[in-house]
Amino acid sequence: MPSKDVSLSDMQLALMRVLWGAGRATTAEVHERVGKPRQLAYTTVATLLTRLEKRGLVKSVKEQGERVFKPTVTESEVTRSMVSSLVDTLFRGDPSALVSHLVNEKDIDRDDIEAVRKLLARRGKTG
Amino acid sequence: MPSKDVSLSDMQLALMRVLWGAGRATTAEVHERVGKPRQLAYTTVATLLTRLEKRGLVKSVKEQGERVFKPTVTESEVTRSMVSSLVDTLFRGDPSALVSHLVNEKDIDRDDIEAVRKLLARRGKTG
DNA sequence: CTCTATCTCCTACACATGTAGTTCTACACC
DNA sequence: GGTGTAGAACTACATGTGTAGGAGATAGAG
Numbered sequence: 582m583p584s585k586d587v588s589l590s591d592m593q594l595a596l597m598r599v600l601w602g603a604g605r606a607t608t609a610e611v612h613e614r615v616g617k618p619r620q621l622a623y624t625t626v627a628t629l630l631t632r633l634e635k636r637g638l639v640k641s642v643k644e645q646g647e648r649v650f651k652p653t654v655t656e657s658e659v660t661r662s663m664v665s666s667l668v669d670t671l672f673r674g675d676p677s678a679l680v681s682h683l684v685n686e687k688d689i690d691r692d693d694i695e696a697v698r699k700l701l702a703r704r705g706k707t708g
Numbered sequence: 709m710p711s712k713d714v715s716l717s718d719m720q721l722a723l724m725r726v727l728w729g730a731g732r733a734t735t736a737e738v739h740e741r742v743g744k745p746r747q748l749a750y751t752t753v754a755t756l757l758t759r760l761e762k763r764g765l766v767k768s769v770k771e772q773g774e775r776v777f778k779p780t781v782t783e784s785e786v787t788r789s790m791v792s793s794l795v796d797t798l799f800r801g802d803p804s805a806l807v808s809h810l811v812n813e814k815d816i817d818r819d820d821i822e823a824v825r826k827l828l829a830r831r832g833k834t835g
Numbered sequence: 836c837t838c839t840a841t842c843t844c845c846t847a848c849a850c851a852t853g854t855a856g857t858t859c860t861a862c863a864c865c
Numbered sequence: 866g867g868t869g870t871a872g873a874a875c876t877a878c879a880t881g882t883g884t885a886g887g888a889g890a891t892a893g894a895g
Contacts, residue, residue, distance in 0.1 A: 591797050592883070608842075622885050627843070629883075636881095646842070646891060660798055661813055664806065667794050668815070670718050671787055676810050677820035679791070684828050686788060688795070688803035691828055697807050698821050719853070735872075749855050754873070756853075763851095773861065774872070 587638065587654060587662045596629055597659065600639060600652040607647045714765065714781060714789045722746075723756055724786065727766060727779040734774045 589597065595615045599606050606614075608627045616626040630650055633639045641648045672678035683689045716724065722742045726733050733741075735754050743753040757777055760766045768775045799805035810816045 590882070594797060621883085623842080624844095624886070625884055628885080631844085632882080643843090648843070660809065663794065663798060664809060664813075665815075667790065670721060671790060676815035677824060680807055680810065680816060680820065680824050681827060682787065682791060683803050683807065684824055686791075688792075689807060691825075693804035693807065694821070694825050694828055697804065697811055698818075698825060700808065701811050701818055701821055717852070748853085750872080751856070751874095752854055755855080755875095758874085759852080770873090 585654065585658065585662065586666070587659050588666055589638075589659060589663070592629065593633060593638075594659075596626070596633065597638065597652060597656070600650055601656045605649055605651045607649050609647070611650070712781060712785065712789065713793070714786050715793055716765075716786060716790070719756065720760060720765075721786075723753070723760065724765065724779060724783070727777055728783045732776055732778045734776050736774070738777070 596611055599611050599614045603610070608623070608630060611630060612621070612623050612626040615621070616623065627648075630639065630641070630648075634641055634650070638654050639650045639652050641650045643649075668674060668676050668679055672682070680689075684694070723738055726738050726741045730737070735750070735757060738757060739748070739750050739753040742748070743750065757766065757768070757775075761768055761777070765781055766777045766779050768777045770776075795801055795803050795806055799809070807816075811821070
């Protein structure tokens with residue numbers, strides 16, 4: 582299956598995270614966890630969820646008159662897609678250029694690199 | 709000055725790159741380099757540039773009846789801002805988590821890591 | 836069986852973005 | 866000097882997104 586090309590906004594990510602965390606959730610639950618803190622109307626959350634469904638990122642079933650949502654994509658897929666997209670547009674598709682950037686910006690330090698290198702060695706399957 | 713919070717679309721990035729590359733460019737030049745290849749109308753490019761100006765990312769002066777555009781933000785600033793934004797939304801602000809992701813996804817291999825580690829060592833100022 | 840709270844469904848609006856047409860102006864050429 | 870052409874300026878439209886209200890359904894309280 583060709584991993585879809587998904588790019589989500591902050592808002593959409595926040596909604597999806599509830600679903601990813603719980604596996605399934607009603608509009609009310611999502612509103613409780615995401616809408617309330619951001620002072621969004623109940624219907625706003627409902628609309629957002631409907632649109633995610635239209636886009637095929639979640640599916641819903643009616644249970645006791647309530648819509649219950651489940652994600653149809655994994656967090657991994659989305660993360661992969663979004664990172665990949667950024668690498669493509671910002672670093673001509675070269676992921677190590679992104680790492681270099683991170684290093685140069687001092688976003689990650691020697692210890693981080695070392696940790697990652699070890700992680701790589703432990704996996705020992707790449708390259 | 710607080711480094712702006714810029715996030716650009718592919719299209720906008722393409723336009724900006726012409727300006728970053730040349731330092732300055734007329735609408736015609738940008739159209740030539742970005743619009744033509746993508747089969748965009750001249751006016752489309754003009755509109756896009758106008759909007760970038762409205763957003764404060766470029767400024768223009770009239771020279772011999774033509775608008776000449778110059779970037780007001782550097783590519784670095786934009787790259788930094790966009791990477792930072794991705795790290796925030798996708799990796800809770802932890803850049804090394806992004807690197808881990810890259811490693812786990814096999815986007816970067818041992819050699820890349822090694823190269824980056826050496827780069828770090830050469831700079832030798834971090835951490 | 837009716838009333839109320841809750842939830843879905845539909846509609847709406849503002850803003851950003853990609854897309855482009857129309858109009859007006861200015862200069863260049865015959 | 867009229868005419869055509871290049872470019873600016875303005876307007877327009879579709880789509881995605883954040884935002885929400887109002888109408889209609891529905892289930893539980895009495």
